[in-house]
Amino acid sequence: MRITQSPDGTITIDTSGTQPAVKGAAEWDGELMSGVLAKASDELQYTLVCVYPADKADISVAADGHRDFASKGAVREAAWNFLRKGGNVGLHHADGTDGAGTIVESFLWPGDDWATKSGYVVKEGDWMAGIVWDDPAWELVKAGKIGGVSMQGSAKRREPTAEAIAALRE
Numbered sequence: 001m002r003i004t005q006s007p008d009g010t011i012t013i014d015t016s017g018t019q020p021a022v023k024g025a026a027e028w029d030g031e032l033m034s035g036v037l038a039k040a041s042d043e044l045q046y047t048l049v050c051v052y053p054a055d056k057a058d059i060s061v062a063a064d065g066h067r068d069f070a071s072k073g074a075v076r077e078a079a080w081n082f083l084r085k086g087g088n089v090g091l092h093h094a095d096g097t098d099g100a101g102t103i104v105e106s107f108l109w110p111g112d113d114w115a116t117k118s119g120y121v122v123k124e125g126d127w128m129a130g131i132v133w134d135d136p137a138w139e140l141v142k143a144g145k146i147g148g149v150s151m152q153g154s155a156k157r158r159e160p161t162a163e164a165i166a167a168l169r170e
Contacts, residue, residue, distance in 0.1 A: 040141075042142075045132055045133045045135075045141075046104070046131065046132050046133075047130070047131050047141065048105070048128060048129070049129055049131065049148065050122055051106075051127040051128065051149055052070065052075050052079075052126070053122075053123065053169075054070065054072040054124075054125035054126055055069060055070075055072060055123075055125070055168055056168065056170075057168055068157070069160070069164075069168060071164065071167070075127050076108055076127075078127070079108060079127040082106070087106065089101030089102065089131055089149075091140070091146070093150065100133065100134055101134065101137055102131065103129055103130070103131060104130045104131070104132050105129060105130030106127070106128070106129045106130075107129075108124075108125055108127055108128070109122050109123065109124055109125065109128055111124060112124075123169065
């Protein structure tokens, strides 16, 4: 991926020649996305995604060498703070790409487990967001080059308690 900015301020993200954001993605509503996708609408250029699951450890060790997770309370606070700070949606953690998507819904899943067609299970306390994408970003979603979302937040890492580890879900 190559990100450039022209003199007029236009940001260009060249994803040609790069691997798709999703490997082994499951087809869902005609779109290719990772398991975090819950629903998509081509007509509305809309995706409903699980932004961050509560009490669920990362699938594997991240680039920083850790597997992280957050409690329902921490996920709630992150979701609320994200919106308090503007709720910007950019692309690939790149500066200057805010506005590629607009958050039209943001909520914590309130009830019973919901198994999506892709096999992902949304549980109580998971942070869900509905995003309407602009035209260029929607083309990347459909091409499988946007495979999920990230809040681009930061947190203070600490050693988990035995109770927190015991509360983790699969």
